[in-house]
Amino acid sequence: MTQRWLQRFDEKDPIALAKLISAxxxxxxxxxxLLDALYARTGNAYRIGITGPPGAGKSSxxxxxxxxxxxxxxxxxxxxxxxxxxxxGGALLGDRIRMQDLVTNDDGVFIRSMATRGxxxxxxxAAQEVALVLEAFGFDLIxxxxxxxxxxxxxxxxxADSVVVVLVPQSGDVIQAMxxxxxxxxxxxxINKADQGEADLFYKNxxxxxxxxxxxxxxxxxxxxxxxxxxxxxxxxxxxKHRIFLGEEGLRARRRERLRVFIKELIEDGLRVRLWDGEGxxxxxxxxxxxxxxxxSPHQAVQELLQKRVR
Amino acid sequence: MTQRWLQRFDEKDPIALAKLISAxxxxxxxxxxLLDALYARTGNAYRIGITGPPGAGKSSxxxxxxxxxxxxxxxxxxxxxxxxxxxxGGALLGDRIRMQDLVTNDDGVFIRSMATRGxxxxxxxAAQEVALVLEAFGFDLIxxxxxxxxxxxxxxxxxADSVVVVLVPQSGDVIQAMxxxxxxxxxxxxINKADQGEADLFYKNxxxxxxxxxxxxxxxxxxxxxxxxxxxxxxxxxxxKHRIFLGEEGLRARRRERLRVFIKELIEDGLRVRLWDGEGxxxxxxxxxxxxxxxxSPHQAVQELLQKRVR
Numbered sequence: 001m002t003q004r005w006l007q008r009f010d011e012k013d014p015i016a017l018a019k020l021i022s023a024x025x026x027x028x029x030x031x032x033x034l035l036d037a038l039y040a041r042t043g044n045a046y047r048i049g050i051t052g053p054p055g056a057g058k059s060s061x062x063x064x065x066x067x068x069x070x071x072x073x074x075x076x077x078x079x080x081x082x083x084x085x086x087x088x089g090g091a092l093l094g095d096r097i098r099m100q101d102l103v104t105n106d107d108g109v110f111i112r113s114m115a116t117r118g119x120x121x122x123x124x125x126a127a128q129e130v131a132l133v134l135e136a137f138g139f140d141l142i143x144x145x146x147x148x149x150x151x152x153x154x155x156x157x158x159x160a161d162s163v164v165v166v167l168v169p170q171s172g173d174v175i176q177a178m179x180x181x182x183x184x185x186x187x188x189x190x191i192n193k194a195d196q197g198e199a200d201l202f203y204k205n206x207x208x209x210x211x212x213x214x215x216x217x218x219x220x221x222x223x224x225x226x227x228x229x230x231x232x233x234x235x236x237x238x239x240x241k242h243r244i245f246l247g248e249e250g251l252r253a254r255r256r257e258r259l260r261v262f263i264k265e266l267i268e269d270g271l272r273v274r275l276w277d278g279e280g281x282x283x284x285x286x287x288x289x290x291x292x293x294x295x296x297s298p299h300q301a302v303q304e305l306l307q308k309r310v311r
Numbered sequence: 312m313t314q315r316w317l318q319r320f321d322e323k324d325p326i327a328l329a330k331l332i333s334a335x336x337x338x339x340x341x342x343x344x345l346l347d348a349l350y351a352r353t354g355n356a357y358r359i360g361i362t363g364p365p366g367a368g369k370s371s372x373x374x375x376x377x378x379x380x381x382x383x384x385x386x387x388x389x390x391x392x393x394x395x396x397x398x399x400g401g402a403l404l405g406d407r408i409r410m411q412d413l414v415t416n417d418d419g420v421f422i423r424s425m426a427t428r429g430x431x432x433x434x435x436x437a438a439q440e441v442a443l444v445l446e447a448f449g450f451d452l453i454x455x456x457x458x459x460x461x462x463x464x465x466x467x468x469x470x471a472d473s474v475v476v477v478l479v480p481q482s483g484d485v486i487q488a489m490x491x492x493x494x495x496x497x498x499x500x501x502i503n504k505a506d507q508g509e510a511d512l513f514y515k516n517x518x519x520x521x522x523x524x525x526x527x528x529x530x531x532x533x534x535x536x537x538x539x540x541x542x543x544x545x546x547x548x549x550x551x552k553h554r555i556f557l558g559e560e561g562l563r564a565r566r567r568e569r570l571r572v573f574i575k576e577l578i579e580d581g582l583r584v585r586l587w588d589g590e591g592x593x594x595x596x597x598x599x600x601x602x603x604x605x606x607x608s609p610h611q612a613v614q615e616l617l618q619k620r621v622r
Contacts, residue, residue, distance in 0.1 A: 266610065267586070270614070284575065299343045
C-alpha cells in the first residue's frame with residue numbers, strides 16, 4: 001500500500017477507499033500497518049446490524065433505509081456479509097447488483113459485499129477491520145447486513161451499536177429465531193412482509209416473547225413491507241429511539257465490549273500464525289508420529305507441545 | 312468417571328457407552344484421561360461420512376443402509392451432527408426419533424445425535440472424540456451424518472474413510488453443491504429422490520462435472536429413492552468399491568491426515584484455554600484500556616500480548 005493511496009484516501013477518493021478495503025480484506029502485505037495508521041481516526045460512525053433468516057428481505061430493507069439517511073445528508077456504508085453456504089440466501093448477490101445500480105452516482109453511499117472464503121472465524125474479524133477503514137474514511141453510518149443462521153453472522157451483527165432482527169410472519173418462525181439466538185441480540189424487531197401470512201398472530205407471539213425477557217429496553221416491533229416502501233420511516237424512528245436509550249454511556253459500554261471481543265480474536269488468530277511456523281509444524285509431525293504409533297494419546301501429545309510453546 | 316463405568320464399558324454395556332459419550336461430549340472432569348485410557352483400542356472402525364444439503368434425505372438413507380450392514384452382522388454406530396441453526400434441517404430430530412424406534416431392540420446399532428451448543432469449532436472436535444469412544448467400544452462401522460451447509464459440517468463428514476454426498480435432482484443444485492465445496496470431498500455421489508425432478512439431466516450434469524476433476528478415483532453416482540428402498544444395495548456396493556480402491560495404504564494415509572487435523576485442533580483449543588487464564592485476562596484488560604484510549608492500535612496491543620506469552 002503506497003503513501004499515494006493513503007493520500008487519495010484522505011482526499012475522500014472512493015477508489016482509494018475500495019483499494020484500501022481490498023488490501024485489508026485480502027490481508028495484503030502492510031495491511032496491519034495501514035490499520036495502525038488509520039486507527040486514531042476511527043470510532044465516529046454509528047453501526048447498525050441487520051440480521052435475520054434467509055428470505056426475510058434484509059437487502060430490500062437496507063435499500064429503503066439508505067435513502068432516508070441520505071435525505072439527512074448522512075453518509076452511509078453498507079457491508080453485506082454473505083454466508084459461507086450457497087444453499088441459503090442465493091438472492092443476495094442479485095439484490096446487491098440492483099442496489100449498486102441505484103446508488104452508483106451518489107458519493108455518500110458505499111456498498112461492499114464480503115464473502116467468507118476460508119475459515120468462518122475470519123469473516124467476523126475481517127468485517128470489523130473493514131469497518132475501521134470505513135470509519136476512518138468518515139462515514140456517518142455503517143450498516144452490517146448478515147444472514148443470521150450461523151454464530152459468525154450473528155457475531156457480526158451483534159458487534160453493532162443497534163441490532164435489527166428481521167423476521168417474516170410465518171408460524172413457528174419466532175421459535176426458530178429464539179433457538180438461533182436472534183431474540184437475545186435484537187434491539188429492534190422488524191416484521192417484514194407484514195402483509196403476508198398470519199401477521200397479527202405473529203406480532204402478538206413476538207410481543208409476548210419479548211416482554212418475557214425482562215430487559216431494561218423492551219425491543220420495539222416494527223411492521224414493514226420493504227418492497228412497497230411501507231414502515232421504513234418507523235424503523236428509522238425505532239433506531240433513533242434506541243440510540244437515545246443507550247445514551248453516551250451505554251454506547252461507550254457497547255463499543256468497549258466490542259473492542260474487547262475484537263482484540264481477543266486478533267490474539268487467537270495471531271497465536272495460530274505464530275504456532276504454525278516452521279518449528280511448530282516440525283514438532284507437530286514428530287508428535288503425530290508418536291500418536292499414530294499409539295505411544296502416546298492425542299491429548300498427551302498436545303500437552304507436551306503446549307508446554308513447550310506457551311509461557 | 313468411575314472405574315466401574317469403564318469396566319461395564321469393557322463388558323459391552325450400552326448404558327456405559329452412552330454414559331462415557333456424555334462425559335466426552337460435555338467435557339466432564341476426567342474426560343481427557345478417559346480418552347487417554349481408551350486410545351490404544353481405537354482405529355478399527357470404518358468411518359463413512361454422509362453429507363448434503365437440508366432435505367436431501369440423508370437420514371432416510373442411513374435408515375435403509377444400516378439394516379444391510381446388520382444383515383452381515385456388522386455393528387454400526389450413527390453419529391448425527393445437527394447444524395447450529397434451526398432455520399435449516401428441522402426434520403432431523405423427527406427422523407432420529409423414528410429411527411431410534413426402529414432399532415431399539417438391536418444391540419448392534421447405536422445412534423447418537425450431537426448438537427453444536429456453543430462454538431462451531433467445538434463440534435468437529437467433539438465428534439472426533441466421540442468417534443474414538445465408539446471405536447474403543449468395538450463398532451465395525453461409524454456413520455457420520457451431517458448437513459453439508461457449513462464448513463464445520465463438511466469438516467466432520469470429510470474426516471471419514473469414505474464420503475457420500477447426497478443430492479436431490481433439482482436444477483442448479485449441482486452448482487450449489489460445487490460452490491459449497493461438496494464436489495471436492497465426495498467419494499460417492501448419491502442422487503436421492505431420483506424419481507423426482509429432472510433426474511436424468513441432473514445425472515448427466517453431475518457426471519460431466521465429476522469427470523472434469525481429474526482424480527484417480529472418479530466418484531460413482533448412485534441413484535436412490537430411500538423412502539421406497541430403491542438403490543440402497545448399489546450405494547453399499549459403491550462404498551465397498553471405494554474401500555477396495557483406497558487399499559491399506561490409501562486408508563492409512565487418510566487416517567493419518569485425519570489425526571493430524573485432530574491434533575492441530577486440540578492444540579488450538581488448548582492454547583485458548585491456557586491463554587485466557589487469570590493473567591491472560593488481566594493483560595487483556597490493561598491492553599484494552601490503552602487501545603480504547605487510542606494510545607496503541609489493536610494490532611500493536613496484540614503483538615505485545617503474544618510476545619509475552621508465546622515462545
